[in-house]
Amino acid sequence: MNAVPQAVQAPSVAPSTATASSAWSVAEVEALFNLPFMDLVWRAQQVHREHFDANEIQRSTLISVKTGGCSEDCGYCSQSARNKTELEREQLMPVADVVAAAKAAKAKGASRFCMGAAWRGPKEKDLEPVLDMIREVKALGMQTCVTLGMLKDGQAEKLADAGLDYYNHNLDTAAEFYGQVISTHTQQDRIDTIGEVRKAGINVCSGGIIGMGESRRNRAALIVQLANLNPAPESVPINNLVAIPGTPMAETKGVDNFEFVRTIAAARITMPGSFVRLSAGREAMSDEMQALCFLAGANSMFYGDKLLTTGNPDVDRDEALFEKLGLRPI
Numbered sequence: 498m499n500a501v502p503q504a505v506q507a508p509s510v511a512p513s514t515a516t517a518s519s520a521w522s523v524a525e526v527e528a529l530f531n532l533p534f535m536d537l538v539w540r541a542q543q544v545h546r547e548h549f550d551a552n553e554i555q556r557s558t559l560i561s562v563k564t565g566g567c568s569e570d571c572g573y574c575s576q577s578a579r580n581k582t583e584l585e586r587e588q589l590m591p592v593a594d595v596v597a598a599a600k601a602a603k604a605k606g607a608s609r610f611c612m613g614a615a616w617r618g619p620k621e622k623d624l625e626p627v628l629d630m631i632r633e634v635k636a637l638g639m640q641t642c643v644t645l646g647m648l649k650d651g652q653a654e655k656l657a658d659a660g661l662d663y664y665n666h667n668l669d670t671a672a673e674f675y676g677q678v679i680s681t682h683t684q685q686d687r688i689d690t691i692g693e694v695r696k697a698g699i700n701v702c703s704g705g706i707i708g709m710g711e712s713r714r715n716r717a718a719l720i721v722q723l724a725n726l727n728p729a730p731e732s733v734p735i736n737n738l739v740a741i742p743g744t745p746m747a748e749t750k751g752v753d754n755f756e757f758v759r760t761i762a763a764a765r766i767t768m769p770g771s772f773v774r775l776s777a778g779r780e781a782m783s784d785e786m787q788a789l790c791f792l793a794g795a796n797s798m799f800y801g802d803k804l805l806t807t808g809n810p811d812v813d814r815d816e817a818l819f820e821k822l823g824l825r826p827i
């Protein structure tokens with residue numbers, strides 16, 4: 498077990514042996530959240546420096562290869578057919594167009610290309626062209642990632658055979674809050690898919706969304722679930738809710754900036770060897786807020802002018818930020 502942090506004392510150095518196999522409890526992670534802000538960020542920064550070069554950042558570029566019309570009812574998502582958003586439903590993109598976008602992303606410096614599809618899960622006929630996308634993007638010398646929803650038996654192996662490096666499948670929110678956000682599948686369904694991905698030898702990218710009306714305890718519980726996946730995900734995207742008009746969360750307030758930074762810090766301390774990605778919501782963040790997230794241990798980001806359906810800071814703004822902070826892309 499990990500030492501329970503003392504809210505009133507200077508934090509001790511996090512156990513450098515806090516690997517994925519050491520189980521965290523919700524009370525322990527809640528105690529991290531409850532630390533004075535400076536102590537929490539200092540502790541996260543120490544853990545970060547034990548495992549990574551604190552001046553390096555990993556960059557992934559996203560593309561939506563199949564947009565809109567999704568059968569699921571995720572309350573935050575612009576792509577659910579049940580949400581009355583402006584989005585036009587589109588067909589699967591041609592492989593050649595995806596490869597052209599990957600080349601452009603590589604030229605701008607992205608090391609990983611992440612292809613997302615608005616599916617509950619891929620149908621067999623849809624999987625074939627996606628396998629071609631993976632093979633061709635990989636042949637460019639980029640790391641590949643896809644996020645296609647829940648996988649059926651055998652699909653993860655096909656993805657692995659095509660050379661897939663990462664599969665993104667978020668736990669999204671704590672088990673006890675999940676039903677208030679999504680009713681068409683359970684969090685356990687998603688945990689099962691992550692198990693399939695692991696079994697096939699593909700790296701796991703899994704994180705969640707902050708600011709959907711969940712409590713601090715819910716946030717701590719989500720971090721615990723991720724950290725205790727055993728092993729923890731190699732990549733942990735922490736999304737700040739983008740409140741999209743037409744979704745049930747259009748008017749959701751979100752969390753205070755410092756609470757978001759606390760969540761990043763808790764992810765860093767509990768998953769010391771993972772890349773913690775500052776994900777959706779970055780466009781609305783100031784440079785100073787992003788710098789706080791990096792101080793708290795975020796060392797990865799989505800890079801490129803668009804996420805899936807919403808905006809991201811443009812590449813020039815990010816380059817200027819790297820320059821100001823002396824951050825080096827890896």
Ligand code: SAM
Binds near residue numbers: 614645669739
């Ligand atoms: N359909 C697949 C799935 O659900 O895994 C892949 C695409 S889905 C859009 C990928 C992730 O994007 C979600 O799990 C969620 O964490 C994140 N996301 C979607 N809409 C968001 C929003 N409005 N704000 C923040 N994150 C969002």
Ligand code: DTB
Binds near residue numbers: 704734807
């Ligand atoms: C993740 O955790 N965040 C990305 C990626 N994985 C697929 C998606 C963010 C989507 C934000 C809303 C949108 O652009 O539609």
Ligand code: SF4
Binds near residue numbers: 577614
């Ligand atoms: Fe959106 Fe993915 Fe949920 Fe579909 S399954 S509504 S694409 S988050």
